[in-house]
Amino acid sequence: MDLDKLRKTAAEVVAREDVRYLLGWKKGTFGYRIAPGFVEDAESAAELIFSPLCTANLATYLTLTEKPPLPRGQEPDDRKVAVMVKGCDSRAVTQLLIEKGIERESVVIIGCPCPGVVDHELLAEKYPETEETAELKWSDKGFLLLQNGEETEIARDELLAEKCRLCRYPNPVVSDIMVGEPVETWEPDDDQGVAEVEGKNAEVRWEYWQEQFSNCLRCYSCRNVCPLCYCEDCILDRLNPTWIYRSVNFSENTAFNLARAFHLAGRCIECGECERVCPANIPLGKLNRKLAREVREKYGFEPGVDPEAEPFQASYKPDDPEEFIL
Amino acid sequence: MSANYEPNIVAFLCNWCSYAGADLAGTSRVQYPPNIQVIRVMCTGRVNPLYVMNALQQGADGVLVSGCHPGDCHYMEGNYYARRRLGMLKDLLEFVGVDPRRFHMSWVSASEGHKWKEVVEKTVEDAKEAGPFEGFRRRQIDW
Amino acid sequence: MSAMLLNKEKWSDFVGMLAGKNLWAPRESDEGLRFVPVAEGEVPTLDYNNTRVPPKEAVFPQTETLFKFKVGGKDLEEPRPDQDAVLLGVRPCDARAMHIIDELFSWDEDDPYYLKRREKTVLVGLACNEPGLNCFCTSVGGGPVSTEGLDLLMVDLGEKYLLEEVTEKGSALIDEVKELLEEADDNSSKQKDKLADEAAGKIKRSIETEGIPAGLPGLWEDELWQRVSASCIGCGTCTFLCPTCHCFDIQDETEGFEARRCRMWDSCMFREYTLHTSGHNPRPTRSERTRNRINHKYSYYVDKFEVIACVGCGRCINLCPVNIDILDILGQVKEEI
Amino acid sequence: MSEKPKVGVYVCHCGINIASTVDVEEIASFARDLPNVEVARTYSYMCSDPGQNLIKEDIREHGLNRVIVASCSPRMHEPTFRKTIQEAGVNPYFLEMANIREQCSWVHDDLEVATPKAKKLVAASVAKVRLLEALEETEVDAEPATLVIGAGIAGIQAALDIADAGFKVYLVEKTPSVGGRMAQLDKTFPTLDCSACILTPKMVDCAGHPNIELMTYSEVEEIGGYIGNFDVKVRKKARYVDFDKCTGCGDCANECRVKDRFPNEFDQGMGKRSAVYLPFPQAVPAKYTIDPEQCLYLTKGKCGKAPKCQEVCGVGAIDFEQEDEFVEFKVGAVIVATGFDPFDPSKKPEYGYDDYPNVITGMEMERLVSASGPTGGKITINNGEEEIEPKEVAFIKCVGSRDESVGNEYCSRVCCMYTAKQAHLVREKLPDANIRIYYMDVRAFGKGYEEFYDRVRRENVRYIRGNPSEIFKRGNKLVVKAENTLTSTPVEDEVDLVVLGVGMEPRKEMRDIMDLLRLSQSQDRFFLEAHPKLAPVDTATDGVFLAGCCQGPKDIPDTVAQAKGAASSAMIPLARGKVTISAQVAEVNEATCRGCGFCVEICPYSAIEMVTVNRFGYEIEVARVNEALCKGCGSCSAACLSDSIQPKSFRDWQILPQIAALGAMK
Amino acid sequence: MINKENPYIPYNATVEDTWYETGGERAIKTFKVVFDDENIRKSWEHFPGQCAMIGVLGVGESMISISCSPTEGEFLRFSVMRMGKVTQALHQLEPGDKMTVRGPYGNKFPLDQWQGKHILTIGGGIGQAPMRPVVEYVKSNYDNYGGLTMIYGARTSGDLCFKEEFEEMSKDDQLSCHLTIDIEEEQWDHNVGFVPQILMDLNPSPENTIAVTCGPPIMIRFVLENLKKLGFEDDQIYTTLENRMKCGIGKCGRCNAGNMYVCKDGPVFSYAALKEVPEAFA
Numbered sequence A: 001m002d003l004d005k006l007r008k009t010a011a012e013v014v015a016r017e018d019v020r021y022l023l024g025w026k027k028g029t030f031g032y033r034i035a036p037g038f039v040e041d042a043e044s045a046a047e048l049i050f051s052p053l054c055t056a057n058l059a060t061y062l063t064l065t066e067k068p069p070l071p072r073g074q075e076p077d078d079r080k081v082a083v084m085v086k087g088c089d090s091r092a093v094t095q096l097l098i099e100k101g102i103e104r105e106s107v108v109i110i111g112c113p114c115p116g117v118v119d120h121e122l123l124a125e126k127y128p129e130t131e132e133t134a135e136l137k138w139s140d141k142g143f144l145l146l147q148n149g150e151e152t153e154i155a156r157d158e159l160l161a162e163k164c165r166l167c168r169y170p171n172p173v174v175s176d177i178m179v180g181e182p183v184e185t186w187e188p189d190d191d192q193g194v195a196e197v198e199g200k201n202a203e204v205r206w207e208y209w210q211e212q213f214s215n216c217l218r219c220y221s222c223r224n225v226c227p228l229c230y231c232e233d234c235i236l237d238r239l240n241p242t243w244i245y246r247s248v249n250f251s252e253n254t255a256f257n258l259a260r261a262f263h264l265a266g267r268c269i270e271c272g273e274c275e276r277v278c279p280a281n282i283p284l285g286k287l288n289r290k291l292a293r294e295v296r297e298k299y300g301f302e303p304g305v306d307p308e309a310e311p312f313q314a315s316y317k318p319d320d321p322e323e324f325i326l
Numbered sequence B: 001m002s003a004n005y006e007p008n009i010v011a012f013l014c015n016w017c018s019y020a021g022a023d024l025a026g027t028s029r030v031q032y033p034p035n036i037q038v039i040r041v042m043c044t045g046r047v048n049p050l051y052v053m054n055a056l057q058q059g060a061d062g063v064l065v066s067g068c069h070p071g072d073c074h075y076m077e078g079n080y081y082a083r084r085r086l087g088m089l090k091d092l093l094e095f096v097g098v099d100p101r102r103f104h105m106s107w108v109s110a111s112e113g114h115k116w117k118e119v120v121e122k123t124v125e126d127a128k129e130a131g132p133f134e135g136f137r138r139r140q141i142d143w
Numbered sequence C: 001m002s003a004m005l006l007n008k009e010k011w012s013d014f015v016g017m018l019a020g021k022n023l024w025a026p027r028e029s030d031e032g033l034r035f036v037p038v039a040e041g042e043v044p045t046l047d048y049n050n051t052r053v054p055p056k057e058a059v060f061p062q063t064e065t066l067f068k069f070k071v072g073g074k075d076l077e078e079p080r081p082d083q084d085a086v087l088l089g090v091r092p093c094d095a096r097a098m099h100i101i102d103e104l105f106s107w108d109e110d111d112p113y114y115l116k117r118r119e120k121t122v123l124v125g126l127a128c129n130e131p132g133l134n135c136f137c138t139s140v141g142g143g144p145v146s147t148e149g150l151d152l153l154m155v156d157l158g159e160k161y162l163l164e165e166v167t168e169k170g171s172a173l174i175d176e177v178k179e180l181l182e183e184a185d186d187n188s189s190k191q192k193d194k195l196a197d198e199a200a201g202k203i204k205r206s207i208e209t210e211g212i213p214a215g216l217p218g219l220w221e222d223e224l225w226q227r228v229s230a231s232c233i234g235c236g237t238c239t240f241l242c243p244t245c246h247c248f249d250i251q252d253e254t255e256g257f258e259a260r261r262c263r264m265w266d267s268c269m270f271r272e273y274t275l276h277t278s279g280h281n282p283r284p285t286r287s288e289r290t291r292n293r294i295n296h297k298y299s300y301y302v303d304k305f306e307v308i309a310c311v312g313c314g315r316c317i318n319l320c321p322v323n324i325d326i327l328d329i330l331g332q333v334k335e336e337i
Numbered sequence D: 001m002s003e004k005p006k007v008g009v010y011v012c013h014c015g016i017n018i019a020s021t022v023d024v025e026e027i028a029s030f031a032r033d034l035p036n037v038e039v040a041r042t043y044s045y046m047c048s049d050p051g052q053n054l055i056k057e058d059i060r061e062h063g064l065n066r067v068i069v070a071s072c073s074p075r076m077h078e079p080t081f082r083k084t085i086q087e088a089g090v091n092p093y094f095l096e097m098a099n100i101r102e103q104c105s106w107v108h109d110d111l112e113v114a115t116p117k118a119k120k121l122v123a124a125s126v127a128k129v130r131l132l133e134a135l136e137e138t139e140v141d142a143e144p145a146t147l148v149i150g151a152g153i154a155g156i157q158a159a160l161d162i163a164d165a166g167f168k169v170y171l172v173e174k175t176p177s178v179g180g181r182m183a184q185l186d187k188t189f190p191t192l193d194c195s196a197c198i199l200t201p202k203m204v205d206c207a208g209h210p211n212i213e214l215m216t217y218s219e220v221e222e223i224g225g226y227i228g229n230f231d232v233k234v235r236k237k238a239r240y241v242d243f244d245k246c247t248g249c250g251d252c253a254n255e256c257r258v259k260d261r262f263p264n265e266f267d268q269g270m271g272k273r274s275a276v277y278l279p280f281p282q283a284v285p286a287k288y289t290i291d292p293e294q295c296l297y298l299t300k301g302k303c304g305k306a307p308k309c310q311e312v313c314g315v316g317a318i319d320f321e322q323e324d325e326f327v328e329f330k331v332g333a334v335i336v337a338t339g340f341d342p343f344d345p346s347k348k349p350e351y352g353y354d355d356y357p358n359v360i361t362g363m364e365m366e367r368l369v370s371a372s373g374p375t376g377g378k379i380t381i382n383n384g385e386e387e388i389e390p391k392e393v394a395f396i397k398c399v400g401s402r403d404e405s406v407g408n409e410y411c412s413r414v415c416c417m418y419t420a421k422q423a424h425l426v427r428e429k430l431p432d433a434n435i436r437i438y439y440m441d442v443r444a445f446g447k448g449y450e451e452f453y454d455r456v457r458r459e460n461v462r463y464i465r466g467n468p469s470e471i472f473k474r475g476n477k478l479v480v481k482a483e484n485t486l487t488s489t490p491v492e493d494e495v496d497l498v499v500l501g502v503g504m505e506p507r508k509e510m511r512d513i514m515d516l517l518r519l520s521q522s523q524d525r526f527f528l529e530a531h532p533k534l535a536p537v538d539t540a541t542d543g544v545f546l547a548g549c550c551q552g553p554k555d556i557p558d559t560v561a562q563a564k565g566a567a568s569s570a571m572i573p574l575a576r577g578k579v580t581i582s583a584q585v586a587e588v589n590e591a592t593c594r595g596c597g598f599c600v601e602i603c604p605y606s607a608i609e610m611v612t613v614n615r616f617g618y619e620i621e622v623a624r625v626n627e628a629l630c631k632g633c634g635s636c637s638a639a640c641l642s643d644s645i646q647p648k649s650f651r652d653w654q655i656l657p658q659i660a661a662l663g664a665m666k
Numbered sequence E: 001m002i003n004k005e006n007p008y009i010p011y012n013a014t015v016e017d018t019w020y021e022t023g024g025e026r027a028i029k030t031f032k033v034v035f036d037d038e039n040i041r042k043s044w045e046h047f048p049g050q051c052a053m054i055g056v057l058g059v060g061e062s063m064i065s066i067s068c069s070p071t072e073g074e075f076l077r078f079s080v081m082r083m084g085k086v087t088q089a090l091h092q093l094e095p096g097d098k099m100t101v102r103g104p105y106g107n108k109f110p111l112d113q114w115q116g117k118h119i120l121t122i123g124g125g126i127g128q129a130p131m132r133p134v135v136e137y138v139k140s141n142y143d144n145y146g147g148l149t150m151i152y153g154a155r156t157s158g159d160l161c162f163k164e165e166f167e168e169m170s171k172d173d174q175l176s177c178h179l180t181i182d183i184e185e186e187q188w189d190h191n192v193g194f195v196p197q198i199l200m201d202l203n204p205s206p207e208n209t210i211a212v213t214c215g216p217p218i219m220i221r222f223v224l225e226n227l228k229k230l231g232f233e234d235d236q237i238y239t240t241l242e243n244r245m246k247c248g249i250g251k252c253g254r255c256n257a258g259n260m261y262v263c264k265d266g267p268v269f270s271y272a273a274l275k276e277v278p279e280a281f282a
């Protein structure tokens, strides 16, 4: 990835009059951290990076930004927001378009073809973090780690994030500007995480998930970070009616986690953010990917690919599978 | 499972086909197990999949959703939407280890009083085999 | 108060002797490290940096029943009193944190739930020899061997643990396991000081807090808040997992004919936290909420209780999914003051 | 909603229907302990006058504002008890029924199991009734007019009935003339009336009826609104002949430079016509039309020195400047009578329809035997070499019907009879011909049909049971290859003429009408009626009715009967002058709607639209329900992730407590 | 009295009387409530400005101003606007029904310190609820105060609370009562206009006067402005704040306005104190 080109493009975009700010990735404050950056002027574009550390899906911010009551007479700022997207992130944007969560004219999409990002936890485990900020680059073999002045070659397979192993759209599916050449797509792995759970018998599965769900803190990070969870007033913490009580125990946690996953059926674009941010390390990705796979294989639908598609949950085919019906 | 365990089943029936079918079963004095309690909705399309989860959480051992056969929906398409949504839900529940015998969906038309009986029998029998569903109960919590 | 030594070989005996006491210690699981009741026969290790969920949950559980009642009834039943508990291996910062929130739970009106549990809980601390990446306890009045809040401090001297009594509760505990212990000598205390110095030296991150509490109110309107909160996703991780955060919500819940009123952790980073039913929200965006979080810890709490409500455990830095770093914010605050 | 709910529970004995299997007294005493229940009583027949009065008295005496009747199915008596409580001043929607008869006492025979179940059902009803909301039905005026689409016999009959009753009718026909398929028929089974003789007077009536505004050569462009208030826009296609001036003399057609150059649709392409034409001599209105795709002037911009027609038309009716015209009007009801298409036998190539001129369809046969047809009623046929009078005639039935291979599983219901009819006509005209009919079954179900079939058989028409597999040419004969399934012998039958008894298919263009009116198709692709038995002329769209073959194959008597049915149904709102808009409709919470439009996609009645509202200074899109169109199915609601759209009376906060009540009582 | 054993445990109380003050979607209903326990009835003390957590078991609790003065008798009065879950459940209560009460919470209007001064209350809408006890208190202690003026307004006459008391008040010649509604109505023979405007028209002297105000935020803003114009000093003006609260005893955290807990340090604040709190007018 040619960073200069990326920064130049970004600088040009933020300089545009009709652009409010640009969402990109910046170096974080320590270790392998990356911080989402809100770039408002051309100079700051120089801080942008794009590296295998850039896991965050910035499309989230397109809908996360609140709209506090405008003082009377003040016009809303409806300039565009520019957003840098990897392949998976671009699918979030597309899905948002399908769901009218955003309007096409309200965004400038800067596509960043992505050879795959790393699993931060694995990385930190194998190459312990230091307070110095480290850099990670794509290399021929996989990744090149620059940490405290030292360079380390790391094989791609060693660190590649699970979502990337399974990725089928490393190149942005929608963009206004592309930085860099499209990457060659790869054969997605079999989803071992899901298969492993499926392989267990029902009771073991239930126990497995009960254990996982009991850990849930109900912090709602998974929901907040998800680019496709953007209801004004989420039903999962609404009081009237109360679908799910606020107390934290496995019954409510299970209800919460299932409902969250279900609401994303046919919408989740498998960016893996929810799993990444979950402070309780709940393997949310397995839930999402299981549903995504069913949606794909049984119903022939893939979210976030075709902006003209009918939303999965609001459509049907007369020949949808029904072998489960008595 | 203890032989005399009686499962508690909540059923969501569409007003036009299955509820009418269940009524017909009554009019024809067809006998079936009493474990099933019906909540009437206008269309299976109304059945929010979260209802199914909620019922399991609130104390149901099994849930049944029943509506018109494809193409016969009083509202033309409601049952198609229901089929898709609830099919997904079934996959999800199964994936987390909820016994698939706890949740069924069926098509029962207004003229199928006998089919209704069969569906109820099957649902009850399955729920019986699956046993009491304590795993997910709110009541399990130390109140 | 005196100090004793425990040979690590006797560690499992030590744990065994306390087994009847509702012993809690960190355990590793899928979710990471967390304080949990020690299972029968389990010998916890103390070889860890710190838990994800702070041990505050032992005295201030995430969900707690205030009282129960029957639906439609009017008789209230208070929950049964809690057992005594011993928390093994609490890091000094987390103990200090409890010490700090003791103030809150006992000012003016006492909070009986918290205070009773606190009273019945013995905190056995473990001094830090290896501080974590983002620890900055020394900047906020703590340190790797701080004993504030603890009843007993253990220091890992290599082959032995040094056990320092801090409170009566600590002494009483020591009495119960006296037979396993030996009297500490001068040497061990020197060793401890040395380790403490070393550990303090290894702490990489810091902030000069001087001036922050006084300066913060002046930055109320500063656009700094907007800047530092832009990427916040409002997930509340920083507050749920902060050992000094203590906000809670109260809800009534029913199941069948049983009901209870309970309280559960809440976070000032959530939108609903301050939302009025009318739709008016005094803190409408993440920027006001972030401002409140920082101000609460570094200014309001100081005003009320004369102590910074942050113990520098670094959890919020480590766990924020978008790298919102309290030290970074404080640094910017200092610049603006 | 803030008044305290005061619930009365009424448990019906239903004689012994309930009381013998459910301990009604126990139910009542159980109900008394449920929250908000003020009174609980039992009575032998709640639906009787004294039963209803019991409720009314309690409402008065105890100030009840919610009522539960635990008795039979709500499908039975909900309206009864709604009325009861309404009469006592309680909103009729504050009623819940616990179905303890059809779904409890009648399906269980043990007091020990039926009683606890009935308790649960009552408890769930109490949980819900406390949370119900008062609803008001609204009434809007109905426009006293009807739109009839399609002027075949179905449309004509419906239009005449409605017009005779004194309501305005807009009759819109796509082709230049009314009459439809029936006008093409020669004689009609089983009575052998001449089709034209019985149809033409009706056609004329409907053109002249003061209440009918006939729009031929026109199509409906747009329909908006809802029952009682449809807004219709019709495109009147340019005829290029001034409608008022044309006298129907036909001089133009005679002089047309491309005279008799084009296949005449009315004669199934067997006859020829000019670019300016009258579809058939008895066409109504008798006004000529220029086919813009054939007219030299209109296609090439030039027709000799000057268009011939223009020259010869004595009244100067030819007007090449004419443009399509649009008319808009309002109606209260719509009848769809767009008819059918005959099956296209090209889809069965084994019968060689495309290859051999002497393989023809039943429809062509109608024209061939018709005195007004291309041959003047003489049966002659070109066998590929010469024009002959056929000696050997074969009919094949069920072509394109009851045939999965072409996707038509249904029976077309007329082919049996019209082949019999045509066989009879052939026998009449060619007394010596050998006539055989290949058939699968003979369905002579109508009045006088079996008799007619017997008569034809006695006229020396041979019925061979077997479905021909192939038709091919041998010399100047056609060979029909089949197996006689009665004798299990193969047949190779040499004939001069094969008539394919083609069935009916839905009109190819019916999709347009479906979209216009939000109609759907049934399995057979004809329009779907609201209920196959009890609402065969209604559709899922209120105020839209079906008549004739667009709903499914039928003969003329059935078509006319259905047309009359549709007419009277359509007249109900017109006669009442008002339509009631259901109160149980969906409602959007605009404060939480996220504008995703899922509900819009889902609603089968297009009852939801997105509107822009101002939320705290920002323009945002939210959903809004058109209450007149919504039927309250609630499909939208289950898809709404933010639960922002909810059907009244079936809202989440009304159903969830019901679930909780059922779950709680183990 | 606050339950010292466990401040989260409410007392049972019975609704003795209720009536609607206003109608509509956001109706206001008043409850007259009596504690079930004789001892609590006797030992309960509250003071104008304080509030209580009232609730319905199984639904929840809401903080509501005690809208009666302790001088009125051994009962409590609450006027509740129907807003959400809890207030809706409260509205369903009828005489004889139970509710729970805990408190009293918050500080009080420093009526002791105000002795000898003229008291001016300025209320709008439901904001009159905390004003009413002040009025009642002063009314029963006229000797100790230099006079009493009440300004109260609402959008329409139908939106005014405590209507049944106005007639008697108008007969009270020690009380100067000024009612107003936003828009002209038939059969309304009081003022018409916004509260801040009526205040200006009245032109009260700041001399030895304390102004107390409560109402919708926008009203408060203009009232404060106008009081300043009239020459009131910051420490002569008092108001009450309203923030979301759960515990009522300064633990649950959410009601803070800057470093103040509204439930403990408030809800009554002098304008002088509020000016120090940046979040007060958020």
Ligand SMILES: Cc1cc2nc3c(=O)[nH]c(=O)nc-3n(C[C@H](O)[C@H](O)[C@H](O)COP(=O)(O)OP(=O)(O)OC[C@H]3O[C@@H](n4cnc5c(N)ncnc54)[C@H](O)[C@@H]3O)c2cc1C
Residues within 6 Å of the ligand: D149, D150, D151, D152, D153, D154, D155, D172, D173, D174, D175, D177, D178, D179, D180, D181, D182, D185, D187, D188, D189, D190, D218, D219, D220, D337, D338, D339, D340, D342, D362, D363, D366, D414, D418, D421, D502, D503, D507, D509, D513, D547, D548, D549, D550, D554, D555, D556, D557, D559
């Ligand atoms: C070969 C054959 C022989 C038959 N013989 C007999 C018989 O002997 N006896 C008997 O009882 N029945 C007979 N039938 C059946 C009979 O033809 C039908 O029952 C009858 O014609 C049905 O009338 P209809 O009005 O429903 O449809 P149609 O006659 O098809 O009329 C529909 C009309 O709607 C018009 N239209 C279509 N779409 C639109 C649109 N979008 N906008 C405006 N106008 C539109 C068409 O132009 C047409 O005028 C026979 C059928 C066939 C095929």
Ligand SMILES: Cc1cc2nc3c(=O)[nH]c(=O)nc-3n(C[C@H](O)[C@H](O)[C@H](O)COP(=O)(O)OP(=O)(O)OC[C@H]3O[C@@H](n4cnc5c(N)ncnc54)[C@H](O)[C@@H]3O)c2cc1C
Residues within 6 Å of the ligand: A239, A240, C275, C276, C277, C278, E051, E060, E061, E062, E063, E064, E065, E066, E079, E080, E081, E082, E083, E084, E085, E086, E087, E088, E126, E129, E130, E241, E242, E243, E244, E245, E246, E267
């Ligand atoms: C000091 C004080 C005095 C008040 N006095 C009165 C009064 O006299 N009359 C009156 O009608 N209202 C008064 N309120 C407002 C009243 O507390 C809220 O309208 C009420 O809590 C709304 O709760 P709900 O359960 O109906 O709404 P829901 O939305 O169902 O409840 C959500 C929760 O949010 C909280 N909440 C929501 N809005 C507010 C708010 N504006 N203030 C505080 N908490 C809120 C409550 O904790 C409530 O339990 C007062 C508030 C405060 C803080």
Ligand code: SF4
Residues within 6 Å of the ligand: A215, A216, A217, A218, A219, A220, A221, A222, A223, A257, A274, A277, A278, A279, A280, A281, A282, A284
């Ligand atoms: S992020 Fe994890 S802990 Fe937080 S709510 Fe989601 S699943 Fe639970």
Ligand code: SF4
Residues within 6 Å of the ligand: A222, A225, A226, A227, A228, A229, A264, A267, A268, A269, A270, A271, A272, A273, A274, A275, A288
């Ligand atoms: S559910 Fe998780 S993986 Fe799916 S889109 Fe949301 S954040 Fe990404």
Ligand code: SF4
Residues within 6 Å of the ligand: C231, C232, C233, C234, C235, C236, C237, C238, C239, C269, C319, C320, C321, C322, C323, C324
């Ligand atoms: S953890 Fe980070 S993203 Fe989450 S609320 Fe705290 S600051 Fe915001």
Ligand code: SF4
Residues within 6 Å of the ligand: C238, C241, C242, C243, C244, C245, C297, C309, C310, C311, C312, C313, C314, C315, C316, C317, C326
């Ligand atoms: S604010 Fe952060 S560093 Fe300070 S105590 Fe809380 S979690 Fe630890």
Ligand code: SF4
Residues within 6 Å of the ligand: D588, D592, D593, D594, D595, D596, D597, D598, D599, D600, D622, D623, D636, D639, D640, D641, D642, D643, D644, D645
């Ligand atoms: S589905 Fe729900 S959120 Fe989406 S537009 Fe419709 S009402 Fe709004």
Ligand code: SF4
Residues within 6 Å of the ligand: D585, D586, D602, D603, D604, D605, D606, D607, D608, D625, D629, D630, D631, D632, D633, D634, D635, D636, D637, D647
């Ligand atoms: S309830 Fe049914 S008819 Fe009404 S708006 Fe929803 S989907 Fe349409």
